[in-house]
Structures are given as structure tokens and as C-alpha cells.
Amino acid sequence: MLEAVSTRSCEKSYKELFIIMNEKLVNFAFAILKSSEDAEEVVSDFFINLWVKRSSLRSVEKPKLYLFIGVKNYALNKLKANKRSQIPQLDEWATRLDSVFFNPEEMAISAEMIKRIMAAVNQLPPKCRVIFRLIKEDGLKYAEVAQLLDISVKTVESQMAIALRRIRSCLEFKNEFPEIHSLLTRKK
Secondary structure: OHHHHHHHOOHHHHHHHHHHHHHHHHHHHHHHHOOHHHHHHHHHHHHHHHHHOHHHHHHOOOHHHHHHHHHHHHHHHHHHHOOOOOOOOHHHOOOOOOOOOOOHHHHOOOHHHHHHHHHHHHOOOHHHHHHHHHHHHOOOOHHHHHHHHOOOHHHHHHHHHHHHHHHHHHOOHHHHOHHHHHHHHOOO
16 A cells, blocks of 8 residues: 555555554554543544555555654653653553454454453553553564564563463463464464
8 A cells, every 4th residue: 555655645545554553553553642632633643644655665674663653752752742751661652452353253252351361461561561452452573573673673572472471371271262273372
């Protein structure tokens, strides 16, 4: 879609891209800004600028990562503009996993199991939760998350290992739910 926007100025592709990515990007911006209004404003401003600069987007190799990095930069600029004393560290980002990162209908998971999974994920330390969410819910690869958050790939790997270990310890996945276990332990 980004290619259609950049090469043909396709408004339909631009709107589709906005619809597909808006919620994920707003949630990501909210993690930094801790304000729904500011997060929505940042994403809207980013998409407006994306349309204005559309002809320069031809060289973007990783569109999803480009969108997340752009929104991160807009959010950090918003914090600076609001004259907040410090930009929050990754550990301070407010994020909650609000949706299951796999299709529950396909896996026939009970509502109770979904609640248990969500509770376990939401109890993770903030940095762990942000990384887990970006990988499992937003579909970014380890290297992309490392680039987005300005951390090493090894840090991403270790945080994912911590997240998976804590989730598994809360929920005896391996024996009770082998299909969920395989999803959680699949490396991106």
C-alpha cells in the first residue's frame, strides 16, 4: 500500500493503510505519551505528513517499521513540545495488551484461557510488555523492535525470554495447551 501511495498517489491505498495501522500506532503512541488525545493527534499528524511526503517514500524498505519509528519520533517530539522535563524511559511506557495476538476461533480457546493469558501478559514488567506486544501483537521482527526502541537484538531476545518464561510459569501451557505453547515460543 505504501508503494501505491508513493508511486501513484493512490488515496484509496492511503486510506486503507490508515485504517489498518491506526489502532496499532495509536496504542504505540499512547505507550509513550500516556494520553489518548495526544496519541491520536500524533498519529493523525504523522499520516498527514506521510501524504505530504508520499513521493519520497519510494525508498522505504520496511514499511511497518517505518510507520512505527515515525510515530515514535512524533510522540517524542510531542513530549518535547509539551515541555515535559524528561522523556520517559522504555520501562515507563504505559502499555497493555488489549487483544489476543492469535485467532481464538481457529484455536478454540475458551474465554477463561484468554483472560488468563491477558492477565499474565499485563503483569509483565513494562519493558517486557512493550517488546512482547510489538512482536506478538504488531508482528514486528526482533531486529525491527531493537531498531525501533534503540536497544540491541540481544536485549529484545532476553526480554522475550523473560516474558515467555513468566507467562508459561503462570499458565501450564506446555501440557495443557500445546498449540498455544508453540505460538508463544515461535521466534520471529
